[in-house]
Amino acid sequence: MLDIEDVGMDEFRETLSYFEKNFPRESKKMMNRVGTRIRAIIKKKANQVVDKKTGNYYKSIKKGRVFESGYKELTVRVFPSYKIAPHAHLIEKGHRNVGKDGSENGYTPGKYIFDKAGREIDSLYTKIVEKELDKAFKKL
Template sequence: MESFDDVCNELSKLVDSADIETKKFVKKQAKILKKKTLEVAKKRVKKKTGYYYKSIKDGKSYEFKGSFACRVYSGAPHAHLIEEGHRIVKGKNGTELGRVKGKFVFRDTANEFKEEFEENSQKMLEELFEKNGF
């Protein structure tokens, strides 16, 4: 049987490698989510909308409230109009002609991706424990 100090040393090595691996994992998952978001955007937004597709990006991984995170976002100034919908207004007096329904690309893609992310997280943890001898 291993001594308590040996187990503590092994656990500290696991913690050190876990931070690096987790950061890489989160970035990799953000790239997968970005790809899926682009696919959904191309299916739902058929009209040419400037550089909306090119503006969908994944950010750097960072630490937020004690855990790692990475954003997938659109840098286009009109992205929120496509995502959430908007009114069609004519003239200075603001006569409303109608309303464009939102496409909800990011929201729906994120909701669909939750299960896959959880499965991938479990696999990553199993590989991390296996790699470090646990």
């Protein structure tokens, strides 16, 4: 006959039941922390690229709420708040320089901060999520 020892199985079952109950809440907290880290990366990139005059563009970079998208995926957005910096799209995409009389005086190229930071985040995203998952597992 086959004799099976269940050493530690009760603890494992308790751990699984804990995750079953608390994982949705923990995953939202984790994604919130991931969004905060991403926001910090974007702000660092903006600080390097944009010349600071008033600081409104830098202050406008915000993290949104964590929400469920499409297929039960948790998503968090990081975006420039247009209430604080209505000129954010001009810095990001570029614009024509137009004088008071309507004459065009040149073109200011875009800085594409979110695109550049997005490429950096793509390479770091798995590391960030792994660190946050480790923190969540250590709470057990």
